[in-house]
Amino acid sequence: MRVNGAEVEAAVDPRTSLLDLLRETLGLSGTKKGCDQGACGACTVLADGERILSCLALAVQYAGREITTVEGLAGPDGPHPLQRAFIDHDGFQCGYCTPGHLCSAVGMAAEAARGVPSYVTADLTADRVVLDRDEIRERMSGNLCRCGAHNGIVAAIAATYAAGPGERA
Amino acid sequence: MNPFGYARAADAADAVRLGSAPRAAYLGGGTNLVDLMRRNVVAPATLVDVTGLSSAIEERPDGGLLIGAAARNTAVAEHRAVRARYPLLARAILAGGSAQIRNMATVAGNILQRTRCPYFYDVAGSRCNRRHPGQGCDAIDGHNRDHAILGGSPACVATHPSDMCVALAAADAVVHLRGARGARVLPLTELHRLPGDHPEIETELEAGELITAVELPPLPPGAASGYRKVRDRAGYAFALVSVAAVLRVERGVITAVRLALGGVAPKPWRARTAEQALLGAPADPATFRAAARTELAAAVPLRHNAFKIELAERTVTAVLADLAGEAR
Structure with a gap:
């Protein structure tokens, strides 16, 4: 592989x-x-x-x-934009769940970019996914943070992807 | 985990040949089987990887769909025709597991996943008739808040955990099978067995028989459909109660209805008693509630799960009311 x-x-x-x-x-x-x-x-x-x-x-x-x-995830110019956003938004405390959250969010953005709906998406047939907080929380619900940094995590993901899902993945 | 052999099936015939060996098991995404093996609940001698078999989602001439058994859960939920024509199925799949699990899990693996009864998984500390026939059941007098209120037996009260199967049951899905003796089809509602005296026999599958596809007939023209899941937290949890429904209302009267419940029984529970009460009746909340009551009249609550009766009645009523609003 x-x-x-x-x-x-x-x-x-x-x-x-x-x-x-x-x-x-x-x-x-x-x-x-x-x-x-x-x-x-x-x-x-x-x-x-x-x-x-x-x-x-x-x-x-x-x-x-x-x-x-x-x-x-990091590129030649340094950390991935999502990694920078996690730092800017205090998206972690102990950091143990962070690698999983980062990879998950990158995958999540790609899913949203190709129009995959979530359980909370009102219109299942909509072409475009709007990554609001409810959508991000549902789509990231398979990643747990026992420190309780979810507010920062959601803020970091929203700051990176809410404007245009997948564009910076 | 016990040592095992691994083989990748080239096609369905190859899979059945490999899968007919003693103690062989089919491997899809592994999201349940790997965990069961790691905890020594099951110990197959050989895993036959069937993820290379058909995952195609094909349009049928009758307007239905044929879904290859190896299709990933995400692929089904995001498919245009599923989202447009089978909203109950898209919504049910999206209610199950997490996105990571849906990306791995196959359709057939979802159907054949095992119960999440904690006593089933606790090999060292608990008795379980499903795991060890005749051993006894520690759930019946134990922590049974999550367990069945319909279809259980004195031997087993475990629930079937799938969301997708509840929608498939309501959609009249048919499962395509292939075994050593040839191919056959079975309605999904007849694939899983109720536990009775033999909870260890969970399905009608013969040894080595493989699910190759799931066929969805078209829903009744003009019907609305949906799925609602009630759980202890907002995401990534198994259902306490879930409801899949198909409903058509014409001039205020119910002219087509299909209803199935999850989280309440050892198999996806098609609520035919309620359907009989609904068909031809006025589409109003009193009808919905009364029909739910007739279905739940057969419920046998355990010490900790009587709340599921009221919860199921309310959820059925709410889902049907939503769909009646849509269908008008």
């Missing part, structure tokens, strides 16, 4: 989760193991641009895919 733009090859036991492959085999410890059972979102990464839970993903199923972790 490719991870953050680099080709990687690893022989894995079928039991190995994508999360453990990233952290233990490839040494990419930015992706966090929170609950390890799909309840918290701390392990969120992007597979071909789509957000997934790496703790519930068997690594063997992702052979040949392009994986992006928090280590791959």
